[in-house]
Amino acid sequence: xxxxDTTLGALLIGTYxxxxxxxxxxxxxxxxxxxxxxxxxxxxxxxLLAFLxxxxxxxxxxxxxxxxxxxxxxxxxxxxxxxxxxxxxLITTGLSAFIVQTYLNHRYWRxxxxxxxxxxxxxxxxxxxxxxxxxxxxxxKFPLYNERSEVTVPVTVWLVASAVSDVCIALxxxxxxxxxRSQTSFKSTKxxxxxxxxxxxxxxxxxxxxxxxALIVYLNNPDENVSxxxxxxxxxxxxxxxxxxLNSRIxxxxxxxxxxxxxxADVERDAIDGLSGISTNGIHVHRMAVVHIxxxxxxxxxxDRKPTNTAGDSAVDESDSDSTKN
Numbered sequence: 001x002x003x004x005d006t007t008l009g010a011l012l013i014g015t016y017x018x019x020x021x022x023x024x025x026x027x028x029x030x031x032x033x034x035x036x037x038x039x040x041x042x043x044x045x046x047x048l049l050a051f052l053x054x055x056x057x058x059x060x061x062x063x064x065x066x067x068x069x070x071x072x073x074x075x076x077x078x079x080x081x082x083x084x085x086x087x088x089x090l091i092t093t094g095l096s097a098f099i100v101q102t103y104l105n106h107r108y109w110r111x112x113x114x115x116x117x118x119x120x121x122x123x124x125x126x127x128x129x130x131x132x133x134x135x136x137x138x139x140x141k142f143p144l145y146n147e148r149s150e151v152t153v154p155v156t157v158w159l160v161a162s163a164v165s166d167v168c169i170a171l172x173x174x175x176x177x178x179x180x181r182s183q184t185s186f187k188s189t190k191x192x193x194x195x196x197x198x199x200x201x202x203x204x205x206x207x208x209x210x211x212x213x214a215l216i217v218y219l220n221n222p223d224e225n226v227s228x229x230x231x232x233x234x235x236x237x238x239x240x241x242x243x244x245x246l247n248s249r250i251x252x253x254x255x256x257x258x259x260x261x262x263x264x265a266d267v268e269r270d271a272i273d274g275l276s277g278i279s280t281n282g283i284h285v286h287r288m289a290v291v292h293i294x295x296x297x298x299x300x301x302x303x304d305r306k307p308t309n310t311a312g313d314s315a316v317d318e319s320d321s322d323s324t325k326n
Contacts, residue, residue, distance in 0.1 A: 006224040008068055008079070014229025015061050021236035022058050025051065028243035035247065047246070050099045050239045057092035057235045060085040081143045087136035089232060094132025096235035097162050097207065100242045101125040104169045104203060112176050121172065124165035131158025148222050159215040163208040170204025173197075199248070203241050210234050 029051050033044070064085035072078035102125060109118045134154040142150045174197050181193045210230060218227035 006221070006226055008065070008225070010225040010229040011061075011065050011068065011232070012229075014225075014232035015065050017229075018058055018061050018232045018236060021233055021240065022054065025054060025236055025239055025243065028240060028247055031247050032243060036249070039246075043246075046099060046103060047243070050096055050242065053092050053095050053099070054235050054239050057089055057096065060088035060092065061232045064089070080145055082139050082145065083143070086228075087140055089228075089235075090132050090136040090139070093231060093235040094129045094158065097132075097165075097238045098125050098129040100207075100238040101128075101162075101165050101169065103242055104173075108169060108173050108176070111173070114172075117172055121165065121169050124161050124168060128158055128161035128165055131155070131161055134158075145223060152219075152222065155218060156215065159211045159218075163211040163215075166204040166208035166211070170200045173200040199245060203245060206237050206241055207234065210237055 029047065032047055064083075067083060067085065068079055102122070105118060105121045105125065108114070108121065112118070131154050135151050135158055138151045138154060142148075177193045177197050177200070181190055184190065211234060214227045214230040214234065217230060221227070
């Protein structure tokens with residue numbers, strides 16, 4: 001009975017946790033498409049692709065548990081093998097992680113245009129994807145549970161590369177943002193950078209943490225399914241981090257209150273676009289964030305100049321501020 005707790009029981013609990021996260025993901029996807037209809041079609045396509053892959057992964061998880069506990073319950077010759085749902089979950093989880101990490105890597109590229117760091121970050125993501133696919137392929141060739149030692153190397157490569165990719169992307173963003181922060185004295189700019197830094201940490205931490213825990217558990221007990229139950233949720237965690245980033249985009253009203261953006265503009269994207277005007281080589285800030293004000297409020301006397309960009313809670317055109325100083 002104890003053996004069932006850590007084999008079939010672990011898979012069952014993993015599907016429970018996966019179901020909870022998947023329901024949250026459905027709500028987040030619905031919220032995204034409803035709240036940001038003006039986003040670029042490519043970004044909408046990325047969200048849809050990630051959601052469809054997670055849906056396939058979830059169906060694979062359910063099939064795995066159903067086949068073991070219902071269809072072939074009591075068939076000892078069946079439960080000693082790993083069947084098609086396991087490779088499906090491995091490949092789809094690797095794809096979900098790769099899509100999200102590529103999105104985060106693109107965000108870093110937009111901020112820095114760094115030709116060395118960006119390919120290195122992408123290489124980690126590709127390595128993780130390759131590790132997950134290799135693990136699936138080896139399991140197809142060696143399906144018995146007592147042959148799991150065959151996948152130790154690819155599993156380790158997959159989870160380590162995935163965790164390293166998450167951490168490195170977050171660190172690269174944080175380092176770049178802090179460089180920008182050190183070059184400006186504007187409180188609104190520093191506040192914006194602080195929020196982006198917090199977002200980078202929150203984005204990288206969940207996936208890296210779960211991947212690391214799953215690897216440790218697997219290396220400690222390779223013949224049990226506790227690590228598989230944890231990894232059942234990994235794809236949903238990755239997708240939710242991306243959706244959280246997309247759905248947390250806001251702008252600020254002139255009175256300081258927070259209001260959801262009614263267009264494709266948002267804090268993260270416009271902040272990065274604005275920060276692209278800041279050089280880490282000491283060039284002064286020549287453009288930063290400007291709050292979008294609609295025509296009616298603009299004519300109400302908030303400003304004599306009509307803002308042209310939208311972003312997070314700064315109503316200062318820092319290019320003018322620097323020009324005045326110079």
